[in-house]
Amino acid sequence: MRDYDRCVGCRLCEIACSLKHEGRIWPEASRIKIFEYAPGVFVPNLCIQCPDYPCVEKCPTKAVYVDEKTGAVRVDEGRCTLCGICVEICPVGSIYVVKDKKSVIICDLCDGDPECVKTCRELGYNALEVVPRPEINTLKLYAVKPEEIGRRIGEKIMGEGAGKVI
């Protein structure tokens, strides 16, 4: 879960993510990405675990699968051919092709204890939180590209003038 109003754009979550998964500070290889559409208008973007998992369904080599324990989307690096189908159909755009990586990368929820959430909590911003899956499947509501979210948050903060900036 993410709180657009609380995110400050520090991207320490991005750093925590790439340190955990790649052992390096590597902006493009972070599984969470912060979009900044105007001063103060931030959209943390990452996998929302769609109830119907279109990326899993459409993967021709069965490289993309669901982690039974966490519900996260996982990638079998050996099977991924970087065909790009999942990247194109992902409704939030959170499956990434990254230079020199042999497979796509997706948020794996760090096995249920995500580094990004821990970091944000330690900083006291609490813009990210791990919550149980909702009983009624509302997750699909959030299947929106960051640009659209940014436009909405911008208008909420700045009113109609936001259109001039964003």
Added chain:
Amino acid sequence: MPGFWGRLLDIDLSSQRHKIYEIPGLIYRMFIGGRGLATWILWRELGDKWENIDPLGPENILLVLTGPLTGYYPGGVKVIISGKSPQSNGVVGSAVSTELSIHLKAAGYDGLIIRGVSKDPVYLYIDDEKIEYRDASRIWGRDAVETLKYLREDTKIDFRREGAKPWPPSIYVGPAGENLVRTASVNAKWSHGAGYGGYGAVFGSKKLKAVVVRGRGPLPEVSDSEKFLSLRKEIISLIMKDYHMKHWGTPLGIYYTGAATSSEPIRNWQEEWHDVREYSHWELETRYWVRRYWSDYSCPLSCMKVSYVEENGEIYLTDGPDYEMAAYLGSNLGIFDIRSVVKLSAEADRLGLCGIQTGNVMGFAFELFEKGIITKDDLGYELRWGEYECAKKLMDDITYRKGFGKILAEGTYRAALQIAKLKSLDPSEVLKYAVQSKGIGIGAHGIRSKADYPQPIAYVASVQGGDHTSVAGLPINTQESETWKVFLDSAVICMFTGFNVPEEKILDIFNAVTGWRVSKEELYREIGPRILSIQRILLLLGGPDVYWDPRIHDENPKKFYEPLPSGPFKGWKADPEEVRKLKIQYFGELGWDEYGIPREETLNKLGIGYVSSAVTRIKKRLGLD
């Protein structure tokens, strides 16, 4: 090499060719990066003809440099913009916060060298090893908001191929830089600017509108990963304890610096005290802040706040406004209405003006008007303290070099000389209202009350003139001295994220990243003085339009020797004898002579004996040989 790549991208705008510029490891060890590396490169490339280089001519080179702590230190998200400064004719390391710093490193470069002049307006698009010289004719003349919108569309990453990734970061100039205004800044992210030095005009002179960098790879490896990670964690928790800075940021100074320390510029420094309670961070907080916290990449402090005003269909968007903006575009113009400050600060951002330097020259003009030296006949309108409309008009005239704005666009010092000529006055009759040091307007922290941080020689002895982030001071082996500031600007970390962290910790993480063993002693006695010595030499070489004479120009503005007229520090003023003594002591500590010229044995000891030929040139010009 841990912490950096050892290579810069060397771009020639005239021929649209580029190559890799290798930096030997030893040079990094001696000069670190950022401001230090800039100083070395400028000496190497331009040192033998420095006096003849026009900062706004084709021969000047523009530098965009990271440092070894860029991306690693929490808050290490700045780049240093440098080159021969059109304000001081020396070198200024001017910092601006932008993710471009991170992306430069992720693209495999420690920075950029930009030479030559483009035939037509251009912007650089750098995507790892791919360099494009893109047409900027459609954004030439456009303001910050329009420029960023255009760049965002023009550099968008196709999400269908790679996933949704943020558009690459940029630095850019507004109309002020294009029009070669010497108080123009290099900007980023709507409202950040590298103002000191006037490098916006250098962008403009090269017909360069913006630089966009996308780095796809990881940052360089660090030397001791385990130690680095644990220190990083510890430093983050220390930075977060700076509660006041976090909660209110520098706007905290808007009331405090006037009311408590009597060091806030008011009506061109005629006063430094006020007790206007409506003129405060709290007024901003309760009326204009739409977002409480704003950070750039890797910074846990979030000292930036977002102010927003919509009025008559116009939008005014800015960060803070931070203390310097409020002081220079507010009280220094006699404006104590915080809404006007938000608007003027947003206008400066939009036009690509440094709010400090521009506010300095505007306050100067307002006072000349008050004293009758310039009149309505010169300007076409009156300049009345406290009035937003005339301030806005003057700002526009400076940006577009309209009418009298053409003179003021040269910055306070040069404008003073031109006005004296125009009015057939002795230069001293006009310069006495100029609050600047060596071409650089003095930051909004006065010295008269002695209650604020700058020492009496803060601006007198600084190699960056009036720069309030690079003040000189004693003792030499402490953060009071410019040796510390030059380290921050060379390792390239934000001064504000260093406030709450002991310098040992900063050095520890620096050493964990680079694998070096730099001690405090080496930092204060060798690295700092080495960089400062070359910077000082280039400053004293100066030219081609103005030159500095240490006997005249290593001095406070005349105003600082006049007593404060009001407030709890009424009657306080700087003491010329104390300033003279401290200056000579400070120069001596750095191994410089009484004129602040580095001694030959100092240069040899610091391993830069090769610059002594320039010392000979300086002494010859000053008749000191």
